[in-house]
Amino acid sequence: MATEPGYPEDLRDLIEAALAELRFSPAPRTAGLEEAMRYSLLAGGKRVRPVLALATARALGAAPERFLPVAAAIELVHTYSLIHDDLPAMDDDDLRRGKPTSHKQFGEDVAILAGDGLFAEAVRIFCEQPGEPAHVLAALRELSAATGVDGMVGGQYIDVLGEHLDAAGLRELHALKTGRLISASVCVVPILEGTDESETLIYRRFADELGVLFQIIDDILDVTESDERLGKPHGSDERHGKTTYVSLYGLERARELAGESHAKARSALAEAGGDTEDLRRVADYIFTRHE
Amino acid sequence: MATEPGYPEDLRDLIEAALAELRFSPAPRTAGLEEAMRYSLLAGGKRVRPVLALATARALGAAPERFLPVAAAIELVHTYSLIHDDLPAMDDDDLRRGKPTSHKQFGEDVAILAGDGLFAEAVRIFCEQPGEPAHVLAALRELSAATGVDGMVGGQYIDVLGEHLDAAGLRELHALKTGRLISASVCVVPILEGTDESETLIYRRFADELGVLFQIIDDILDVTESDERLGKPHGSDERHGKTTYVSLYGLERARELAGESHAKARSALAEAGGDTEDLRRVADYIFTRHE
Numbered sequence: 377m378a379t380e381p382g383y384p385e386d387l388r389d390l391i392e393a394a395l396a397e398l399r400f401s402p403a404p405r406t407a408g409l410e411e412a413m414r415y416s417l418l419a420g421g422k423r424v425r426p427v428l429a430l431a432t433a434r435a436l437g438a439a440p441e442r443f444l445p446v447a448a449a450i451e452l453v454h455t456y457s458l459i460h461d462d463l464p465a466m467d468d469d470d471l472r473r474g475k476p477t478s479h480k481q482f483g484e485d486v487a488i489l490a491g492d493g494l495f496a497e498a499v500r501i502f503c504e505q506p507g508e509p510a511h512v513l514a515a516l517r518e519l520s521a522a523t524g525v526d527g528m529v530g531g532q533y534i535d536v537l538g539e540h541l542d543a544a545g546l547r548e549l550h551a552l553k554t555g556r557l558i559s560a561s562v563c564v565v566p567i568l569e570g571t572d573e574s575e576t577l578i579y580r581r582f583a584d585e586l587g588v589l590f591q592i593i594d595d596i597l598d599v600t601e602s603d604e605r606l607g608k609p610h611g612s613d614e615r616h617g618k619t620t621y622v623s624l625y626g627l628e629r630a631r632e633l634a635g636e637s638h639a640k641a642r643s644a645l646a647e648a649g650g651d652t653e654d655l656r657r658v659a660d661y662i663f664t665r666h667e
Numbered sequence: 668m669a670t671e672p673g674y675p676e677d678l679r680d681l682i683e684a685a686l687a688e689l690r691f692s693p694a695p696r697t698a699g700l701e702e703a704m705r706y707s708l709l710a711g712g713k714r715v716r717p718v719l720a721l722a723t724a725r726a727l728g729a730a731p732e733r734f735l736p737v738a739a740a741i742e743l744v745h746t747y748s749l750i751h752d753d754l755p756a757m758d759d760d761d762l763r764r765g766k767p768t769s770h771k772q773f774g775e776d777v778a779i780l781a782g783d784g785l786f787a788e789a790v791r792i793f794c795e796q797p798g799e800p801a802h803v804l805a806a807l808r809e810l811s812a813a814t815g816v817d818g819m820v821g822g823q824y825i826d827v828l829g830e831h832l833d834a835a836g837l838r839e840l841h842a843l844k845t846g847r848l849i850s851a852s853v854c855v856v857p858i859l860e861g862t863d864e865s866e867t868l869i870y871r872r873f874a875d876e877l878g879v880l881f882q883i884i885d886d887i888l889d890v891t892e893s894d895e896r897l898g899k900p901h902g903s904d905e906r907h908g909k910t911t912y913v914s915l916y917g918l919e920r921a922r923e924l925a926g927e928s929h930a931k932a933r934s935a936l937a938e939a940g941g942d943t944e945d946l947r948r949v950a951d952y953i954f955t956r957h958e
Contacts, residue, residue: 465776483756497815
């Protein structure tokens with residue numbers, strides 16, 4: 377995978393090393409489960425969500441290293457959602473990041489449990505985040521709400537229903553399915569730091585817009601990129617008859633919408649104090665990515 | 668369902684009412700997901716795990732009502748595990764508590780998401796438990812560890828592997844799959860109360876033994892009770908070629924083991940201070956239950 381000079385690779389290296397070190401149990405009988413969990417967890421990717429958390433720490437003047445537990449927990453949640461999303465009863469995808477999906481590699485039963493296990497371990501690791509316990513609890517509440525019915529799982533539900541959506545419905549789908557976890561990846565950090573509400577709101581506005589941007593680009597890439605570059609079969613959305621930004625607005629208008637969303641995210645960020653350079657670089661990467 | 672005079676029905680009523688009141692989102696588009704979650708959550712049952720939590724509160728001299736958030740969270744986790752356990756790729760069961768299983772009623776995709784949603788909402792609700800934040804975090808760490816690789820999900824993994832197990836393997840399987848969540852149902856309460864370590868250990872010993880007892884009885888009921896009484900097809904274990912206490916030891920010896928386990932649980936409880944009457948009644952119920 378090529379290294380974009382603009383992406384905060386030092387933060388990606390940090391989280392990559394932390395994820396590689398994670399172990400869940402020394403028991404021999406569950407070693408195969410742990411192997412399946414690590415197979416998906418260590419399959420690479422840009423680690424956008426944990427890098428956002430670490431970049432937010434830097435923007436707030438805190439050492440990113442201190443936030444590795446929550447950053448790792450967020451990536452575990454994201455990985456669990458991908459494994460369940462790929463299942464035959466869901467999107468039924470065979471490839472993810474260029475490798476066989478979890479159920480293709482380990483069987484459907486193990487894939488379900490690998491997802492469940494990653495979610496449970498994410499919560500455990502989050503509980504071990506150093507800091508003021510009241511702040512850690514509030515941040516974990518933010519993350520779990522972002523992954524529940526009024527978040528990621530609710531968005532996946534709207535997605536599998538496969539009903540025809542209008543523009544408002546599409547925005548709601550993605551705000552829940554993708555947006556809230558991306559938003560939480562940023563917002564847990566000011567919550568952990570006890571940052572005041574008005575400053576936290578600026579970060580929330582930035583992060584919400586980033587979630588929208590992420591999804592528009594995802595929909596564009598699904599029709600413009602090759603399987604090899606995407607690491608998964610392209611045209612998957614069309615095959616499933618899903619409403620996307622491209623199917624609803626056409627490719628050119630979708631590209632314009634992405635540009636508007638990117639500008640809004642940048643403008644929210646400009647209001648935040650601190651060194652937001654790395655957050656800006658992640659926003660730029662999301663806007664210009666090809667995978 | 669008949670009411671056993673010995674079971675702490677007042678505590679069951681408390682948790683039943685709290686579960687019935689739970690709502691996860693007002694959004695119309697996810698109402699179907701919420702319906703599926705509530706379908707399984709409100710399917711009845713003795714509510715052994717949350718009743719254990721509330722009975723432990725009573726034993727420690729605290730008002731059970733104060734612990735309804737964690738008690739509800741524990742039942743949500745238990746319900747999520749049942750939904751995923753019943754899936755076609757797992758145990759492939761059609762009935763649960765006398766009703767069609769979640770995937771039979773709503774489809775496999777919605778069942779997977781209903782389980783995922785219950786887990787996420789359980790964590791959110793747990794984060795809202797009133798109390799000393801450091802204690803709430805420690806208790807949630809206990810629950811999430813009990814549901815992860817070195818707990819429930821790890822036990823389900825050993826179960827689906829379906830390898831022939833010796834006595835030690837069988838004990839490990841059930842200690843993880845059933846025992847740790849039952850144990851956590853008791854132990855989160857002294858952790859929340861900041862009870863000293865030696866007293867907490869007594870409750871942990873009681874709860875660990877209760878987990879063993881619960882599973883031996885489960886295995887016995889699977890071969891001795893009718894489908895109607897169990898609310899699920901009996902003989903399910905044998906059909907899946909699973910090692911059970913009955914297949915390993917025979918019915919009579921399994922009954923003796925249950926008696927020994929019950930005696931050990933009672934004896935651990937006798938060492939605890941406080942009014943442990945309700946905990947004793949739950950242990951007696953688990954020993955003598957027919958469903």
